[in-house]
Amino acid sequence: MKSKIEVRGLNAGFGSTHVLKNISIAIPENRVTAIIGPSGCGKSTFVRCLNRIHELVPNAWVKGEVLLDGKNIYSQEADPVDIRRRVGMVFQKPNPFPAMSIFDNIAYGARIHGMKDIPKIVERSLRKAALWDEVKHRLKDSPASLSGGQQQRLCIARALAVEPEVVLFDEPCSALDPVATAKIEELILELRENYTIVIVTHNMQQAARIADYTAFFLMGELIEYGETAQIFENPRDKRTEDYITGRFG
Amino acid sequence: MRTRVSLSPFLKGVSSDTVFQFLLACLAVLSVLVLAALLLRELIIGAMPALSAFGLEFLFSTEWNPVVGEFGALPFIYGTIVSSLLALLIGVPLSLGIAVFLAEIAPARLRDLLSPVIELLAAIPSVIIGLWGIFVLAPFVREHIAPVLMEYLGFLPLFKGPAYGYSVLTAGIVLAIMITPIVSSVSREALLAVPRLQKEGALALGATRFEAITGVVLPYARGAIFGAVMLGLGRAIGETMAVTMVIGNSPQIFTSLLHPGYTMAAVIANEFTEATDDLYLAALIEIGLVLFAISMVVNIIARAITWRYLRVPGGS
Amino acid sequence: MLGRKLKDRLFTAFCIASTAFALIPLGSVLYTILAKGLSVISLEFLTELPAPAGQPGGGFGNAIQGSFIVVGIASLIGIPLGITAGMYLAEFPNSRLSRAVSFTADVLTGVPSIITGIFAYMLVVLKFGGFSALAGGVALATMMIPFIVRTTEEAMKLVPWELREASLALGAPRWRTTLQVVLSTARFGIITGVLLTMARIAGETAPLLFTAFSNRFWFDGVMQPVATLPVMIYTYAISPFEDWHAQAWGGALVLVAMILALNIGIRLVAGRRWQ
Numbered sequence: 001m002k003s004k005i006e007v008r009g010l011n012a013g014f015g016s017t018h019v020l021k022n023i024s025i026a027i028p029e030n031r032v033t034a035i036i037g038p039s040g041c042g043k044s045t046f047v048r049c050l051n052r053i054h055e056l057v058p059n060a061w062v063k064g065e066v067l068l069d070g071k072n073i074y075s076q077e078a079d080p081v082d083i084r085r086r087v088g089m090v091f092q093k094p095n096p097f098p099a100m101s102i103f104d105n106i107a108y109g110a111r112i113h114g115m116k117d118i119p120k121i122v123e124r125s126l127r128k129a130a131l132w133d134e135v136k137h138r139l140k141d142s143p144a145s146l147s148g149g150q151q152q153r154l155c156i157a158r159a160l161a162v163e164p165e166v167v168l169f170d171e172p173c174s175a176l177d178p179v180a181t182a183k184i185e186e187l188i189l190e191l192r193e194n195y196t197i198v199i200v201t202h203n204m205q206q207a208a209r210i211a212d213y214t215a216f217f218l219m220g221e222l223i224e225y226g227e228t229a230q231i232f233e234n235p236r237d238k239r240t241e242d243y244i245t246g247r248f249g
Numbered sequence: 250m251r252t253r254v255s256l257s258p259f260l261k262g263v264s265s266d267t268v269f270q271f272l273l274a275c276l277a278v279l280s281v282l283v284l285a286a287l288l289l290r291e292l293i294i295g296a297m298p299a300l301s302a303f304g305l306e307f308l309f310s311t312e313w314n315p316v317v318g319e320f321g322a323l324p325f326i327y328g329t330i331v332s333s334l335l336a337l338l339i340g341v342p343l344s345l346g347i348a349v350f351l352a353e354i355a356p357a358r359l360r361d362l363l364s365p366v367i368e369l370l371a372a373i374p375s376v377i378i379g380l381w382g383i384f385v386l387a388p389f390v391r392e393h394i395a396p397v398l399m400e401y402l403g404f405l406p407l408f409k410g411p412a413y414g415y416s417v418l419t420a421g422i423v424l425a426i427m428i429t430p431i432v433s434s435v436s437r438e439a440l441l442a443v444p445r446l447q448k449e450g451a452l453a454l455g456a457t458r459f460e461a462i463t464g465v466v467l468p469y470a471r472g473a474i475f476g477a478v479m480l481g482l483g484r485a486i487g488e489t490m491a492v493t494m495v496i497g498n499s500p501q502i503f504t505s506l507l508h509p510g511y512t513m514a515a516v517i518a519n520e521f522t523e524a525t526d527d528l529y530l531a532a533l534i535e536i537g538l539v540l541f542a543i544s545m546v547v548n549i550i551a552r553a554i555t556w557r558y559l560r561v562p563g564g565s
Numbered sequence: 566m567l568g569r570k571l572k573d574r575l576f577t578a579f580c581i582a583s584t585a586f587a588l589i590p591l592g593s594v595l596y597t598i599l600a601k602g603l604s605v606i607s608l609e610f611l612t613e614l615p616a617p618a619g620q621p622g623g624g625f626g627n628a629i630q631g632s633f634i635v636v637g638i639a640s641l642i643g644i645p646l647g648i649t650a651g652m653y654l655a656e657f658p659n660s661r662l663s664r665a666v667s668f669t670a671d672v673l674t675g676v677p678s679i680i681t682g683i684f685a686y687m688l689v690v691l692k693f694g695g696f697s698a699l700a701g702g703v704a705l706a707t708m709m710i711p712f713i714v715r716t717t718e719e720a721m722k723l724v725p726w727e728l729r730e731a732s733l734a735l736g737a738p739r740w741r742t743t744l745q746v747v748l749s750t751a752r753f754g755i756i757t758g759v760l761l762t763m764a765r766i767a768g769e770t771a772p773l774l775f776t777a778f779s780n781r782f783w784f785d786g787v788m789q790p791v792a793t794l795p796v797m798i799y800t801y802a803i804s805p806f807e808d809w810h811a812q813a814w815g816g817a818l819v820l821v822a823m824i825l826a827l828n829i830g831i832r833l834v835a836g837r838r839w840q
Contacts, residue, residue, distance in 0.1 A: 084453025099468035109454035277653035346583025372769025487677025548675030
């Protein structure tokens with residue numbers, strides 16, 4: 001299995017708080033990898049280190065290596081702006097830009113990176129996000145007119161428009177109802193063909209449904225990582241078993 | 250919870266709570282609403298002789314010749330508008346640059362150190378800025394800024410010489426300095442109020458900081474920033490002392506910014522005590538009425554906008 | 566890609582430059598005041614009457630005295646009215662009257678200062694036939710009231726409703742609750758607001774130009790014109806005499822020192838308290 005991202009000895013935190021402790025993991029290309037674990041275990045911090053968003057918070061620090069296609073994204077020569085284009089992110093709470101129309105939200109990223117033929121890019125991204133039919137006649141409207149689930153799919157389309165190689169999902173469905181959640185899960189399965197997906201989720205059933213690989217984090221450490229089926233049916237570590245069977249978390 | 254006040258048959262049955270609320274309400278009405286009404290009333294009464302003598306053409310006439318009894322307010326309205334617009338033109342970009350620096354670029358400690366320092370500028374009385382304007386800024390404009398403008402932009406009627414130190418340009422610069430504290434501090438608050446999720450959303454798409462700030466953060470805060478600019482405009486329109494000390498006080502409309510001018514507030518300050526007859530005084534008060542009306546409209550718009558987006562601290 | 570990086574750098578440079586640029590006039594003003602004003606300050610300057618035009622020497626003693634008196638008169642009028650109105654807005658915020666008063670007060674803070682001078686002129690100078698310290702006080706009070714209303718309202722609104730409810734639940738009437746519980750809890754914020762407003766009006770010139778007017782002698786009674794620091798600075802600054810210019814800078818130093826000391830002092834104390 002080819003690794004898209006290889007994490008080696010990743011440590012991260014805020015000020016004196018040490019959130020991630022020596023994480024080493026290989027994220028396979030064109031697969032869905034789920035990160036599960038109880039609240040506060042460092043899942044969000046972990047993915048935010050993969051696209052260098054974590055370091056933007058005051059007092060945040062990172063140590064260790066994250067290799068994207070073999071090159072360390074934290075090296076001196078690496079350009080965070082370019083990394084963030086290649087590694088996209090969909091946030092927990094949908095965050096469409098309110099000062100722009102639906103069309104402009106998606107076009108924003110494409111325009112910044114000098115991509116041509118914007119209307120085509122917008123349509124393609126909206127189709128990939130399974131939102132085109134619902135908004136094609138009101139592209140000039142404000143995103144505030146969309147439901148929560150639609151807004152999240154808009155954010156996915158926006159992330160896809162800049163043609164990333166990896167898409168990180170940080171608990172994308174926690175603010176959505178079950179129907180919207182199902183739509184997004186379906187979408188993620190479709191995207192898997194062309195993108196490497198990492199999804200943080202506190203919902204184990206979701207991980208079981210859509211992830212090829214699952215990693216279990218606890219208190220900042222990577223406890224166990226393997227194929228989803230193996231993690232849920234045959235966990236090797238007792239802590240993993242306890243979490244999965246609901247003994248805590 | 251309520252004690253009965255039985256001072257007299259008239260007040261029997263009225264609770265002390267109601268009396269208290271009523272008394273406070275009366276005082277509040279007196280202090281604010283009655284004050285405002287009285288202010289307006291006295292302005293109108295004072296301006297009445299001129300209002301009835303000149304009618305509407307007062308606002309459009311350019312002849313200000315008190316000696317022969319000719320009174321036209323246009324030079325002052327023009328001067329107020331031009332100097333205020335100049336203040337916005339210079340001051341708003343500066344203020345936004347400061348706001349972005351303090352809200353988005355500077356580390357928190359630097360922001361906490363510099364913000365009150367910039368607001369200190371607002372605490373310096375207008376007459377002292379004017380004093381500095383006379384002896385430091387005006388000579389500087391005359392010797393260093395005006396020559397440069399005349400050399401490179403002198404083909405425009407806006408920058409025709411000769412250069413006077415006391416000019417509309419100098420007044421515009423002084424006003425820009427004076428409105429920068431309030432425009433930058435309200436804008437800074439507006440930027441700090443933009444949810445982090447928005448900025449991160451832009452950066453996560455691979456935007457540079459410039460692209461994230463100009464594409465997403467500033468537009469998100471644009472309502473409150475517009476309110477800040479209106480507050481600055483209101484301040485510039487009503488500013489008296491610093492302007493009258495550097496603008497040259499000449500009731501003529503020149504196209505060149507390097508020439509002197511006059512504003513509504515400045516002419517009142519300068520000529521009120523010189524007004525020899527009732528009509529002269531009434532004309533000045535009518536100018537005051539116009540100034541009051543214009544600045545009230547601007548301020549109402551500004552406050553309505555900032556109330557909607559931000560709570561503006563007490564008149565600061 | 567290079568173009569984008571360049572724009573980012575230029576933008577950052579512009580923002581830093583703007584901030585530095587804004588500090589230049591501040592630095593220049595403070596520096597000039599010190600450079601030109603320090604040499605003028607002496608005991609004579611602070612305590613003596615101004616010398617006749619053209620003659621050297623003399624001082625701003627009467628102007629300093631007059632400023633205190635006029636600000637004092639304004640405060641006597643403005644503080645009680647402002648605080649009670651602010652109290653009303655904080656304690657009974659939900660009526661139409663309350664919203665009308667709040668909005669009007671907010672808008673009144675933007676009245677150009679020269680207009681308050683015209684107002685006091687019509688109300689006091691015309692009625693009593695002459696310039697007076699009282700008229701100056703009325704003009705400044707008109708400026709003060711809206712600011713004190715807002716700062717008092719805000720200070721009292723910071724007091725949580727639970728505190729009022731606790732007092733009312735003990736059977737205390739509303740007026741006791743407001744005056745003895747809320748007011749005393751908010752007293753620090755109210756006093757800060759009052760002091761900051763007083764510092765602000767102490768520097769105002771325009772409202773005094775044709776109300777308190779000016780006087781070459783000591784304070785002579787509330788119905789007489791009186792010298793004030795800002796007006797004196799203005800008069801001397803625009804005069805044709807060089808030594809009057811120098812004295813204007815001296816007066817400016819005194820005024821700025823008083824106002825800045827008050828502002829910085831308030832902010833330091835307030836800052837520590839809100840830690």
